[in-house]
Amino acid sequence: METVGIWIGALCTLAIFSFLLRENPFFRTAEHLFIGLAAGLGIFYGYQTIVSNAWTPLFNPDPGEARKWFLIVPLVLGVLLYTRFLKKGKWISRIPLGFLVGVGSALAIRGVIGASFMSQIVATMELPLWHTMAKFKIDAILFILGVIGTLIYFFFSREQKGPLKVGASIGKWVMMLAFGAAFGNTVMARMSLLVGRIYFLLGEWLHIL
Amino acid sequence: MKLLEILQNIDRRIIYLILALSIILPLLFPIGFPVDITQNTQDVYDLVDKLPAGSVVLLSYDWDAASAPELLPQAEALTRHILDKKLKLVAIALWNQGATFADRVHNTVAPEVGAVYGEDYVNLGYRPGQAVVLNSLARDIHATFPEDVARTKTASIPMMKDIRSIEDIDLVISLSAGDPGLRTYIEQIGAQYPVTITGGVTAVSVPGMLPYLQSGDLVGLLAGMSGAAEYENLIDRPGLGLGGMDAQSISHLVIIAFILIGNIAYLAGGRKKK
Numbered sequence: 001m002e003t004v005g006i007w008i009g010a011l012c013t014l015a016i017f018s019f020l021l022r023e024n025p026f027f028r029t030a031e032h033l034f035i036g037l038a039a040g041l042g043i044f045y046g047y048q049t050i051v052s053n054a055w056t057p058l059f060n061p062d063p064g065e066a067r068k069w070f071l072i073v074p075l076v077l078g079v080l081l082y083t084r085f086l087k088k089g090k091w092i093s094r095i096p097l098g099f100l101v102g103v104g105s106a107l108a109i110r111g112v113i114g115a116s117f118m119s120q121i122v123a124t125m126e127l128p129l130w131h132t133m134a135k136f137k138i139d140a141i142l143f144i145l146g147v148i149g150t151l152i153y154f155f156f157s158r159e160q161k162g163p164l165k166v167g168a169s170i171g172k173w174v175m176m177l178a179f180g181a182a183f184g185n186t187v188m189a190r191m192s193l194l195v196g197r198i199y200f201l202l203g204e205w206l207h208i209l
Numbered sequence: 210m211k212l213l214e215i216l217q218n219i220d221r222r223i224i225y226l227i228l229a230l231s232i233i234l235p236l237l238f239p240i241g242f243p244v245d246i247t248q249n250t251q252d253v254y255d256l257v258d259k260l261p262a263g264s265v266v267l268l269s270y271d272w273d274a275a276s277a278p279e280l281l282p283q284a285e286a287l288t289r290h291i292l293d294k295k296l297k298l299v300a301i302a303l304w305n306q307g308a309t310f311a312d313r314v315h316n317t318v319a320p321e322v323g324a325v326y327g328e329d330y331v332n333l334g335y336r337p338g339q340a341v342v343l344n345s346l347a348r349d350i351h352a353t354f355p356e357d358v359a360r361t362k363t364a365s366i367p368m369m370k371d372i373r374s375i376e377d378i379d380l381v382i383s384l385s386a387g388d389p390g391l392r393t394y395i396e397q398i399g400a401q402y403p404v405t406i407t408g409g410v411t412a413v414s415v416p417g418m419l420p421y422l423q424s425g426d427l428v429g430l431l432a433g434m435s436g437a438a439e440y441e442n443l444i445d446r447p448g449l450g451l452g453g454m455d456a457q458s459i460s461h462l463v464i465i466a467f468i469l470i471g472n473i474a475y476l477a478g479g480r481k482k483k
């Protein structure tokens with residue numbers, strides 16, 4: 001069975017790589033197969049989660065466990081999402097959607113303000129600038145210059161001339177360097193994927209590694 | 210000049226072929242470039258290594274097949290280290306293919322280190338819901354993951370009897386290819402609970418995670434395939450990470466060469482026109 005899986009994986013990999021020459025039916029087949037499988041997997045896991053996290057505790061609890069009646073609320077809300085397919089009852093789907101957006105936004109904002117906003121500001125403020133300067137380490141100075149420069153670059157309340165222009169210019173260069181580093185990492189990531197596929201083809205499929 | 214025209218109009222299929230050869234040849238004939246250990250990888254290793262036996266590690270598989278070449282070697286190396294140290298491993302997934310990869314890693318590593326399912330490690334599978342799942346998990350793991358991947362009740366799994374909330378977890382590791390992933394853990398768990406968070410990401414995600422290292426919200430980071438190679442070096446168990454580093458290094462040199470050739474040809478051609 002494992003051999004069949006490896007052969008399917010290898011043939012699908014080659015079919016996808018064939019796109020490098022030109023678009024062809026093999027590539028299309030592999031592409032559709034992948035999309036279908038991914039969608040099927042998503043539906044399966046969604047169904048399984050509803051059964052294990054809501055349906056079973058509500059309707060088939062384990063012996064000795066109380067029914068969790070409150071789970072009827074998310075179940076009903078979930079069903080209401082499908083009213084969007086009804087012409088007259090379309091508006092009802094906005095109720096669960098509003099609930100989802102509300103909870104999702106609240107959780108996201110709570111986390112973002114703490115870890116991705118305040119924590120970053122505090123960490124930048126706490127950088128031991130003078131201490132590292134004394135040690136001839138310029139990391140912290142570059143960091144502070146980069147942050148201030150980038151903030152000035154996005155400061156649009158005044159025309160950028162004089163000191164603001166200098167600051168914005170520093171910000172622009174810092175961002176260009178950051179984009180370059182990000183692009184370099186992207187190339188590295190893509191190469192890793194290619195290495196992984198070739199490793200699979202030569203190793204697990206052809207057994208020449 | 211004719212040479213400049215040729216350089217500026219190289220058939221893309223030739224570039225693909227050279228790139229493929231730059232990966233295939235080092236895989237067939239390894240060069241053995243040295244792999245230096247970065248501080249971020251060392252920090253991840255130290256976190257795991259310093260945990261006393263019996264400590265609980267939550268390893269989250271937040272990636273899919275598209276990121277497997279980078280994150281699968283990281284997962285294997287980490288799992289080998291965790292189980293070898295006799296730590297308890299709880300695997301979960303925020304991406305639906307993650308649970309399958311967790312099974313694959315366990316099937317490879319557990320027999321080698323003599324780990325037993327349900328006593329030393331468990332795979333609780335995937336739950337959709339992203340940040341909601343993490344908030345729920347932090348309060349009650351059993352309610353969030355009522356069953357493992359084999360549909361065994363979580364409450365009936367021996368090692369899970371005393372692992373009920375985030376307070377029972379000693380270290381959180383997220384191997385992440387995007388959101389939900391390591392950032393979600395930092396924002397939803399790290400910002401609210403006193404548990405150390407570390408992880409590994411694909412190379413493309415590294416710049417986005419560096420600010421969290423600087424702020425201390427994240428301790429240590431495995432960066433792509435090179436991170437996996439470094440970790441394999443630290444635990445002295447070569448795998449796909451180390452095996453692929455030669456190919457990656459050579460392919461990078463080839464890309465740099467192409468960038469230089471293309472730009473030189475462009476600049477030289479432009480000067481001539483002026």
